[in-house]
Amino acid sequence: MKLNILGCYAATPRSFTNPTSQVLQIRNHLFLIDCGEGTQVQLRRNKIKFSKINHIFISHLHGDHFYGLVGLVSTFRLLNRQSELHVYGPKGIKEIITLQLKLSNSWTNYPLYFHELSEKTPQLIFEDDKVSVETIPLKHRVYTNGYLFKEKTGDRKLLIHEALKYNISVALYKSLKKGKDVYNEDNQLIENRKVTVDPEPPKSYAFCSDTVYSPEIVPQIMGVNVLYHEATFLETEAHLAEPTRHSTAIQAASIAKAAGVETLILGHYSTRYSSQDNFLQEAKTVFSQVELADDGKEFLFE
Amino acid sequence: MKLNILGCYAATPRSFTNPTSQVLQIRNHLFLIDCGEGTQVQLRRNKIKFSKINHIFISHLHGDHFYGLVGLVSTFRLLNRQSELHVYGPKGIKEIITLQLKLSNSWTNYPLYFHELSEKTPQLIFEDDKVSVETIPLKHRVYTNGYLFKEKTGDRKLLIHEALKYNISVALYKSLKKGKDVYNEDNQLIENRKVTVDPEPPKSYAFCSDTVYSPEIVPQIMGVNVLYHEATFLETEAHLAEPTRHSTAIQAASIAKAAGVETLILGHYSTRYSSQDNFLQEAKTVFSQVELADDGKEFLFE
Numbered sequence: 001m002k003l004n005i006l007g008c009y010a011a012t013p014r015s016f017t018n019p020t021s022q023v024l025q026i027r028n029h030l031f032l033i034d035c036g037e038g039t040q041v042q043l044r045r046n047k048i049k050f051s052k053i054n055h056i057f058i059s060h061l062h063g064d065h066f067y068g069l070v071g072l073v074s075t076f077r078l079l080n081r082q083s084e085l086h087v088y089g090p091k092g093i094k095e096i097i098t099l100q101l102k103l104s105n106s107w108t109n110y111p112l113y114f115h116e117l118s119e120k121t122p123q124l125i126f127e128d129d130k131v132s133v134e135t136i137p138l139k140h141r142v143y144t145n146g147y148l149f150k151e152k153t154g155d156r157k158l159l160i161h162e163a164l165k166y167n168i169s170v171a172l173y174k175s176l177k178k179g180k181d182v183y184n185e186d187n188q189l190i191e192n193r194k195v196t197v198d199p200e201p202p203k204s205y206a207f208c209s210d211t212v213y214s215p216e217i218v219p220q221i222m223g224v225n226v227l228y229h230e231a232t233f234l235e236t237e238a239h240l241a242e243p244t245r246h247s248t249a250i251q252a253a254s255i256a257k258a259a260g261v262e263t264l265i266l267g268h269y270s271t272r273y274s275s276q277d278n279f280l281q282e283a284k285t286v287f288s289q290v291e292l293a294d295d296g297k298e299f300l301f302e
Numbered sequence: 303m304k305l306n307i308l309g310c311y312a313a314t315p316r317s318f319t320n321p322t323s324q325v326l327q328i329r330n331h332l333f334l335i336d337c338g339e340g341t342q343v344q345l346r347r348n349k350i351k352f353s354k355i356n357h358i359f360i361s362h363l364h365g366d367h368f369y370g371l372v373g374l375v376s377t378f379r380l381l382n383r384q385s386e387l388h389v390y391g392p393k394g395i396k397e398i399i400t401l402q403l404k405l406s407n408s409w410t411n412y413p414l415y416f417h418e419l420s421e422k423t424p425q426l427i428f429e430d431d432k433v434s435v436e437t438i439p440l441k442h443r444v445y446t447n448g449y450l451f452k453e454k455t456g457d458r459k460l461l462i463h464e465a466l467k468y469n470i471s472v473a474l475y476k477s478l479k480k481g482k483d484v485y486n487e488d489n490q491l492i493e494n495r496k497v498t499v500d501p502e503p504p505k506s507y508a509f510c511s512d513t514v515y516s517p518e519i520v521p522q523i524m525g526v527n528v529l530y531h532e533a534t535f536l537e538t539e540a541h542l543a544e545p546t547r548h549s550t551a552i553q554a555a556s557i558a559k560a561a562g563v564e565t566l567i568l569g570h571y572s573t574r575y576s577s578q579d580n581f582l583q584e585a586k587t588v589f590s591q592v593e594l595a596d597d598g599k600e601f602l603f604e
Contacts, residue, residue: 012377037340037370040315061405061406062406063372071315099401104363104365106364142406
């Protein structure tokens, strides 16, 4: 599981900082999460192949989380994209994008599907044999969802040299991967654990931005490997968090601690701060395994 | 008169090139012309004060000319703008911007006026005592206007030491600037030309992008000081110009020559070209006074 931060600063794009966008590589998927202005340029700078993005998840309709979407959708057309693109986001997102495509007389030449969200409880919005994605209802000034990405437990790993040693037919390998005992070519029963090992434990990633401090989300994200949680403010500006419906570094760390996550990544820093060092310092007073997001940073979770 | 090129490349923003946007400083105005994605960042990089922009002119509703507008309008709000903002552009632009502001629940706290255009003949769309702005109807795949910015002839320049020498009352200075002869304190008639000189000749700037080769615009832009004309293609791709409704460098130069302009600036280069040298070379076979636009370049016309 790999996470590329394209942008992690609040409010407006600036000369050297970008609004929220990130790419999660999980199993065979490349998911784009939020798409602030300039995201397509950040994708280029981070050498991420446009054609590998088939799913885009938008948390909410504040500009710093989606103003780059229409440009990316248009650029996909110019790049002669053929494959389906699925966009998940709050109700209204379809109207915003299609209105602009209509008025520019440039509809996409690839299939573009919108999955509009309006539920206030967690919803399973994507699932295949390897990964699932659920909404995490957040509390912000407008309707907002975080997203919970979960790998599924894979098949057992076949030890091919052991299988050969026990003289097992290739036709039975699939059964072995599914955990079954099998009879070999000599009609002996071979216990599964002799020729397979456990699969990698499935990983999970929770993206929570933007939100006021919301302990209600803890049960849903309990035990995730990685939690990205917004931390717009430091303690000096803690009084601004509740009225603007944002969180502090300490509040983000409190959520991470309560949910027993492995790693907390902080982001969505207010651009009033010239350094992020204090975010790390304050969060660490509550929770030890904290990382700072930064534009262009790559996190690898193995 | 000063022109700052913020972006001058066609189609999509890339790592080191920006879509169309420029700032024209003319008399006491700072006019923003087109506003592709990333324009607000380019304004910061070029150290142009956001608060001095009160008028934005959008040529047409293709993304590379206006996808940065909604972000700029939103950032003006975050910067606590108070003064009026006037946006001129094709019919539909108001719906696009207001829909996004509505769905993000963040209407502007400053007065925002849209002046929607749909006429197919030149229209006077802005005028004060110093400057006028007209549309230049262009021919592209969607409804498109160029813009013609013209200084008005100013007052005559008073030679203050001469006025003092002739013992003229300060109360009459205004009349002198308007070109009138006046009686001095000794009741002698003083000829205007003895105490004033001609004002600076008024300057003019024509912005023409995007358009197929359109000699019809020549009478309107005849004799302008500066013409910015799109040149998307070189001769090797000249066959693409007509079907995509764009121009070549040579076509842009032909318009400049026919209109007898002082200076031609080329821009809107297709991103297929890695260098712009051939644009200059080809245009110069038709018209000598050619300049190449480039992102971050400043042109001063005195």
